[in-house]
Amino acid sequence: MKKHIVNLWAFIHLVAHRFATDGVAQTAASLTYTTLLAIVPLITISLTIFSAFPAFQTVSTNLKIFLLENMLPESAGKVISVYMFQFSENAGKLTAIGTVILAITAFLLMQTIEHALNGIWHVRRARPWTQRLLIYWAVLTLGPVLIGGSLYVTSYFTSLTLGLGHEVHGATLYGLKFTPILLTVTAMSLLYLMVPNRYVMARHAWLGGLVAGVCFELMKTLFSNYVSHLPSYTMVYGAFAILPLFLLWIYLSWMVLLLGAVITAMLPQYAQGAMAGEQRVGYQFDLAVRTLVQLSHAHLRGEVLSLVQLVKLTHIHGEMLEQVLISLQDGHWVLRTNQGWALARHPDKILLRELFERLVFDAHHAQLDLGVIVRQPDLNLSDWVRSSAQLKLGEPCR
Known part of the structure; x- marks a missing residue:
């Protein structure tokens, strides 16, 4: 038990060190700026995909509710979500060229995310552009479909419960309550699994997504409580206060997502005991x-x-x-x-x-002619001392 606690503490220390040395905080700031430019194109693409499936015609409304209740802090979310969806509806009226530009903006966000995750995994060579475009498109299309499907099922069971006139209780209540958390964990796990140009085990991606998802829900609660009970920001910024709050929320969200990525990247070392092995000779x-x-x-x-x-x-x-x-x-x-x-x-x-x-052992940089020890591993100390007696201690041999 004590050994596991020591290993867990060493793993936490390793994650914290990797988090700092890889500049994750700076990466989160960069992603925050990119998200401001790409969030409307992303929502536009999502709503466009929903409209292409007859079964998802009513899901766009549920998506708005889902984002409002689960992805944004309560006080800031009400204002921000209204403007975001207004912008996305206006974007839907753009010409073909404007739509292409919006799609490019969304792809640029995906490229920035891929670059950030590859940096965390220390990937030296990125995927070819053909593979990258396919992955970007898969994330941009399958993501909304999965979310829409989950929201559709949730709405279906909710309507059945209401139609029967019974209160929601038991497994149904827990299922409806934990669906948003499960969606967040699944989305982050798939991101860690698919985007980095590195082999990632599914269980490691799931564990990283689980930690990130739980941290995200905890952060959302703490952030909402902070905004509700410490409204001093409105005294300073007035009506403009919603913008810095939204920026802070996006930044913290990326910090949590990247923390999950660091944990996922470090789990193989923890599983193989490489943290101790790297210090072992040979x-x-x-x-x-x-x-x-x-x-x-x-x-x-x-x-x-x-x-x-x-x-x-x-x-x-x-x-x-x-x-x-x-x-x-x-x-x-x-x-x-x-x-x-x-x-x-x-x-x-x-x-x-x-x-x-x-x-x-690099014999070429040794002060004494120790290369003979490598070439003759059975040589004893007396034989080596006699064979090297002509050498002066402290003088380089080469």
Whole structure:
């Protein structure tokens, strides 16, 4: 029990350190600015998708209620949501060129989100544009459809309950109460799973989404209480107070979403015990050999392995594996192709001694001629002292 608490505390410390070093607060500020430009196009696209499905004709009203009650703080949400939907209705009257510009704005927001998540996962290479556009379109279309479907089912069961004249109680009450939370958790989990150009396990994405969703609901409650009981901002800003409140709300929402992303990115290290392993002597060498073994098998089969395949075969989390591959690439042991990773030479030509010298002990930068120890691992101390007696201690050997 004590060990688990210590590991959990170490994980929290790691998440906090990653949150700070990756500049997540600055990224949230950037996303806040982009959201101001893209929020109306996003709502317009959502309402357009709803209108394309006959079953969702009445969902647009439910969507407005859902956003009003669950995505915005109560006091600010009433004013902001009215203006947002007025803007979206006006946007629906635009010409084809104007609609295209709105769609581009929405795609730019998705690109900014992808860049932020790739930064958290330390992704070195983004997806090709064709794949990125498909993912953007999937998020922009499937997201509203999933939300609309959930709202449709919720409205359906609510109408059945009201039609029977009974009060909502039991499982139905809990289902209606937790549907918004479940939607938030699902949306964030899918975002962590689909958007980063990294292999993310579904359970890690779900755990990150769960933490972010719970934090979002807690933040919404605290923010509403703050606005309700400490209205000093209206004394300073007057009628203009709604804008800084809305900006603060968007900023805090992105902070929570990115916190869930950091947790999701760090969970593989926690699951593999890599936090302690990274301090172990020879850890990088161990990972490199495991990687080369799988690439050797693929080489003999005439195959190239993608990063996702290597993650599954080596059981090394993506970020650490990519660092190992870059190190092996610098040593000219592996190379990257358009399809993935492969050995740069035949396995017979790869000496593990060279790998050991590079990753465990670099004899070229030693003050004494210690390279002989690597070449002759059974050499005892007396033999080495006699063979190096002519060298003066403290003088470089090379």
